[in-house]
Amino acid sequence: VCIHRVRSCSSIRFIKSKYVCVFDKSALKFSHQQRLFRTSAVSCGQIVQFKLSDIGEGITEVTVKEWYIKEGDSVSQFDSICEVQSDKASVTITSRYDGIIRKLHYSIDDIAFVGKPLVDIEIDASKGVASEEDVVETPPMSHEEHTHQEIKGHKTLATPAVRRLAMENNIKLSEVVGTGKDNRILKEDILNYLAKQTGAILPPSPKAEIVPPQRKAEAVPAAPKDKARKIPVPVSRPIAFAGKDRTEPVTGFQKAMVKTMSAALKIPHFGYSDEIDLTQLVQLREELKPLAEIRGVKLSFMPFFIKAASLGLLQYPILNASLDENCQNVTFKASHNIGVAMDTEQGLIVPNVKNVQSLGSAGQLGTSDLTGGTFTLSNIGTIGGTYAKPVILPPEVAIGALGKIQVLPRFNSKGEVFKAQIMNVSWSADHRIIDGATMARFSNLWKSYLENPALMLLDLK
Amino acid sequence: MVLRSLKNCLWLSCVLRTPKACFWSTASGGLIIQSVSNDVYQNLAVEDWIHDHMDLEKQQVLFLWRNSPAVVIGRHQNPWQECNLRLLRQKNIKLARRRSGGGTVYHDLGNINLTFFTTRKKYERMENLKLVVRALKALRPQLDVHVTDRYDILLDRQYKISGTAAKLGRTSAYHHCTLLCNADKLVLSSVLKSPFKGLKSNATPSVPAVVKNLFEEDPSLTSEMLLDAIAKEYAVQHQIDHHVTLINPADETLLPGISDKTKELQTWEWVYGKTPKFSISTSFNMVYKDSVLDVKVNMDVKHGRIEVCNIDLPEHWLPPGLYTELVKSLTGSKFCPNETTALVTTLPRVCPQDDELHNRWSLLCENMIRLM
Numbered sequence: 106v107c108i109h110r111v112r113s114c115s116s117i118r119f120i121k122s123k124y125v126c127v128f129d130k131s132a133l134k135f136s137h138q139q140r141l142f143r144t145s146a147v148s149c150g151q152i153v154q155f156k157l158s159d160i161g162e163g164i165t166e167v168t169v170k171e172w173y174i175k176e177g178d179s180v181s182q183f184d185s186i187c188e189v190q191s192d193k194a195s196v197t198i199t200s201r202y203d204g205i206i207r208k209l210h211y212s213i214d215d216i217a218f219v220g221k222p223l224v225d226i227e228i229d230a231s232k233g234v235a236s237e238e239d240v241v242e243t244p245p246m247s248h249e250e251h252t253h254q255e256i257k258g259h260k261t262l263a264t265p266a267v268r269r270l271a272m273e274n275n276i277k278l279s280e281v282v283g284t285g286k287d288n289r290i291l292k293e294d295i296l297n298y299l300a301k302q303t304g305a306i307l308p309p310s311p312k313a314e315i316v317p318p319q320r321k322a323e324a325v326p327a328a329p330k331d332k333a334r335k336i337p338v339p340v341s342r343p344i345a346f347a348g349k350d351r352t353e354p355v356t357g358f359q360k361a362m363v364k365t366m367s368a369a370l371k372i373p374h375f376g377y378s379d380e381i382d383l384t385q386l387v388q389l390r391e392e393l394k395p396l397a398e399i400r401g402v403k404l405s406f407m408p409f410f411i412k413a414a415s416l417g418l419l420q421y422p423i424l425n426a427s428l429d430e431n432c433q434n435v436t437f438k439a440s441h442n443i444g445v446a447m448d449t450e451q452g453l454i455v456p457n458v459k460n461v462q463s464l465g466s467a468g469q470l471g472t473s474d475l476t477g478g479t480f481t482l483s484n485i486g487t488i489g490g491t492y493a494k495p496v497i498l499p500p501e502v503a504i505g506a507l508g509k510i511q512v513l514p515r516f517n518s519k520g521e522v523f524k525a526q527i528m529n530v531s532w533s534a535d536h537r538i539i540d541g542a543t544m545a546r547f548s549n550l551w552k553s554y555l556e557n558p559a560l561m562l563l564d565l566k
Numbered sequence: 567m568v569l570r571s572l573k574n575c576l577w578l579s580c581v582l583r584t585p586k587a588c589f590w591s592t593a594s595g596g597l598i599i600q601s602v603s604n605d606v607y608q609n610l611a612v613e614d615w616i617h618d619h620m621d622l623e624k625q626q627v628l629f630l631w632r633n634s635p636a637v638v639i640g641r642h643q644n645p646w647q648e649c650n651l652r653l654l655r656q657k658n659i660k661l662a663r664r665r666s667g668g669g670t671v672y673h674d675l676g677n678i679n680l681t682f683f684t685t686r687k688k689y690e691r692m693e694n695l696k697l698v699v700r701a702l703k704a705l706r707p708q709l710d711v712h713v714t715d716r717y718d719i720l721l722d723r724q725y726k727i728s729g730t731a732a733k734l735g736r737t738s739a740y741h742h743c744t745l746l747c748n749a750d751k752l753v754l755s756s757v758l759k760s761p762f763k764g765l766k767s768n769a770t771p772s773v774p775a776v777v778k779n780l781f782e783e784d785p786s787l788t789s790e791m792l793l794d795a796i797a798k799e800y801a802v803q804h805q806i807d808h809h810v811t812l813i814n815p816a817d818e819t820l821l822p823g824i825s826d827k828t829k830e831l832q833t834w835e836w837v838y839g840k841t842p843k844f845s846i847s848t849s850f851n852m853v854y855k856d857s858v859l860d861v862k863v864n865m866d867v868k869h870g871r872i873e874v875c876n877i878d879l880p881e882h883w884l885p886p887g888l889y890t891e892l893v894k895s896l897t898g899s900k901f902c903p904n905e906t907t908a909l910v911t912t913l914p915r916v917c918p919q920d921d922e923l924h925n926r927w928s929l930l931c932e933n934m935i936r937l938m
Contacts, residue, residue, distance in 0.1 A: 194668075
């Protein structure tokens, strides 16, 4: 096999000798440049027809279901090329070569034939070709110690390009930890290893340091009695090779948010913040929690905030209003549909209190729960933070953002320091129809309900 | 049958053998493992992990697993076409897409899963299924079970009790199949019936079959007994000890990278986004005030996202600006009820606040969402 390959390599070399020299040296020193060389050199490589290999069980044809690459992409040996299906079996076809995809012989849903060409790959002449019998790992190209390493009884996986890079830098593949598929050693792994040797600042993968190189059929020995064993934390690859920018279109819900927020910021906002002492409320909630649990309800602070807001809006109805487009009319909404801003998978949604008790997942909310809000509270404190500058959600005219509850020292009426449960609230309101005084008075009223929960009972109708 | 816990096995093998050979390399040609988890995503992730990381040259693996209620579609299938998604969501039944081909199955604890891992060269589905049949006959000789050339196992020559699918990679392969012991047939038939009309696609269609539980044939049978019988037969076949090693699919130490695999299987992009391109041509009736409107909808969906969207409404039923806005927003958006709900409830914020308009909008959008 070795001799066969040398022969085929040398014949290729003979034809393309002058180009081989260019690739051999400079390309291999800088891995990212190597790719550039490859993709820009159009006519230098040889086009090889990669045939669909035997699937087994006497199958002669398959349906192409998905392409993982497209024409012009560069591939490495063992990269996935496509997914084909035959009689309930889904097969991943991987590349035998390093090179550039020049032609796809089939489209999705076409029938592909075993033994017939699947893709055309332009291979880099100097890299060499894998043997025809390839269904399992290809044997390495030479018998030199660098390129044919046995680590703990298993062959190392590395493409010919990677092996050459290791050889050029006098690196033993056995000392490099592979982070690719099947623990394959990638160019990045060689370069990381190099960087470590020279003391360059690259965050080493904890996996490499703590856990012995993992090969197939070998898991981390879990010795429960060994305290020194550390648990490897799966970490992404070193930041040095982060990759390129990624552009995605703005679609669906994001588009709607773009429109909403653009409209929102046309509203002249003003802010007003205050500090609320929730010590009494916290105590009340602790008392009520077990009773609520018996009823199967998880009691949070939200119901208190909403009730207090509703009572406040009775006194200051302008905060529950809506200004028309031309700023000609203000509509005072009768119903207090107080929305609670929620962060979900889709993004920000604001179900309003018609059905706030059935909040569990956004999936259970219908369109009627999510429309018709007149006033919004945002409990950003559950994520963190104290102060905020919330944006009013049109067509509403006010919004409140609740910070997190912190235990802080405060002075009581006797001048003593006590532990207080403090939460900050940040209001924003539409300055075209709401003035600072109104907002301040509403906030004070809301604050008084929460600092003295008994007052809420007094004003209940 | 001896069930040994993972720790025991590991400790023993570390002590008795050389330090490097541990859990995954037993003395002879086979290993039988069973999952302690009933989470379909975790169990599918274990299959992926073994397929990607284990060297199956020296030993083959049998993996036994069961899931709490879930619908599992094949790699190249269309969930809208294969099952009743609304019912799944209502009943909190999970939806998963596996990496192997084939059709859709309903899993619950009464339906057991068997995965046979081999090298690509040793991939042989018929042999595996014959092993299962041998195991069943050894357990209950009177059972009339046989393997068809479609790789199904039939009971009494008419009822399907097992379906098969397979995945082939570069060096390894696996063949998995189900075995109906005592699954809830009522739920099975209702979730596997899609109410979708007007869907055109090249996705792999499932072939419906009449099924029966082995429990109905012989009420003394339980899932545990079946798992045990199959493990025993596998042990005989591979000349190994009849013991089953338990594994925890959440154990990142034993299966490094498993949590990433589990997460990937749950992403929308995998479950729905991998659906082959399809088109919808359907209609619904909207009752509004005193009239009934017939609305025709045509959509092309690619990668689970709406590529093209046409809603045939009577002219001016919605102001043209708003109609265009709706179509533009839906285009490129996920074909997903949650996403669409979030979208259609946010858009009206920047429209004239007109109750009539909002009612029409809600009515139309609710019907659109119901399609998804």
